[in-house]
Amino acid sequence: MKTKTESKRQAIIKAATEVFREVGFERASMSDIRERIGGSKATLYNYFPSKEKLFFEVMHQAKELELEAITGKLDADTDDLKRELVSFGQKFMFVLYSADAIAVRRLAIAESRHSDIGRLSFEQATVPLEKQVAEFLRKVMKRGALRTADPKIAAIHLLSLLESELLHRVLLGVIDTVKPESLSGSVRRAVEAFLSGYERR
């Protein structure tokens, strides 16, 4: 067996990204992806044992980085906490509810019994993001702009409220895509609910 290289791995991811974009997850096949990069099917499977794994890798990497960048910009010293959270919520939800990210999420749940995609998705994406948000909230609580509470729970509550109007609809396929303009209302309402739940009295 040849040694795996990072450049080959990246080449596969790039080709797979194109194929998934063009035909979607369901219709894409490992053969399509192999044709685009050349080489044998065995080599491809050596890098990625299944189409699901490859798809997860492609979509997840991209979305994860975007979400971390958005969350990293949260400024705990803001003089307008509501505006800060609304702006964060809109950018965050826009990425999390893009068609690709939704597909990955459905896949992670559907495949969680048969593969470690569910675990990877949770440990590599959900947990770090919750920690980032919790760290932000901890600082906000410390300077007294929110009541003192467990910042980890508060972060989970915030993220859940942001998703509350859309999560079931999207996961169950009632709606497929979310437009930015339809996000602004639900994000603003969720942030208002969060702030009333965590404001100092």
Place this chain on the structure above:
Amino acid sequence: MSKSDSKRQVILESAYQLFRAQGFDGTSMADITSHVGGSKATLYSHFPSKEELFVECMMAALENYMSDTLRHLDASRRDPEAALRNFGTSVLNFICSPEQLEVRRLMIAEAARCGSGKLFFDKITALRSQVSIFLAACMESGLLRRDDPDLAADYLGALLEAEILEPLLLHVREAAPDEKETMLAAQRAVDAFLRAYAPTVSLQKPIQGPTPTCETP
């Protein structure tokens, strides 16, 4: 129960077991027939397609649970805060049961394919509207501040699921939470909810019955 109804019930129970064990794709109408006994024609006379059978049997447990729990919620209006706390704990225990987690995974996995997601969503909406009625009554009596009760019900549901559901759904953790854990998560969720919907002091009407106690740390 007529003979036909009891047959239908037997089919639903068998199909539920098979779908849970083998998934939607791994279960055929022939499998279900051989499990139930009788002919394929009888099976099809009750359920014209595997998709419809799938949706019906996945809904059955949720519907039974809904009618039980909502009766409970309705019966305890004298102490709405306690009712909400009990409701929250009960809902969380139900959705975190291995059966319901598997149902949820199957529904999400199959949602796009056979259109069952919409039916499942309609059931969730029906449950929510029952909760909304209760919350609207709390708003009416001044226990909660006035706002859109449907949205409030969405938030209550989201807060309840927030801590525990995702790791279970994704098989990150296998062990079902014990009663203490679900109770604490439900308390934190209901507490955040009650704070978020606390009536504004100036508009507060006299409250009949026990007053909600929100401890401020």
